[in-house]
Amino acid sequence: MALFKKRTAGKPGEWFYCLEHKKVEEGPECPAKDRFGPYTTRQQAQHAMERAAERNLEWETDPKWHDKGKDDARPGEEGA
Template structure:
């Protein structure tokens, strides 16, 4: 007996955004690797790409994640050879 069952049919009211087909789906129609969700409403799923863009921008500009100069080697110290 499998410990986890693979769910192939979505629950009514679960909405997904398919990255491959660029459309909103009720219940998972496409493979998990090709979708965002679940969302609680069709409208939220329609804005999935906007939400992802906003979250990426928030992460990219978060000073907690950029506490080192990433242009040089780890630790921020130049290498002895000047590379």
């Protein structure tokens, strides 16, 4: 018995953004590694890349995600 079932058809109303084809798809047409989703609306899926860019910027500027000492090291020294 397989641990995970491979879904060949999506549920009605599930929307995905395919990173490979750069388009919105209803139901999972492409492998999970190549898509964002599921989203409840087509419009949410259309804005997936914008939302990902916003989140990346938030994480890159969040001080909780940066180790102290690494960027503070003097030239020629390694960070803690």
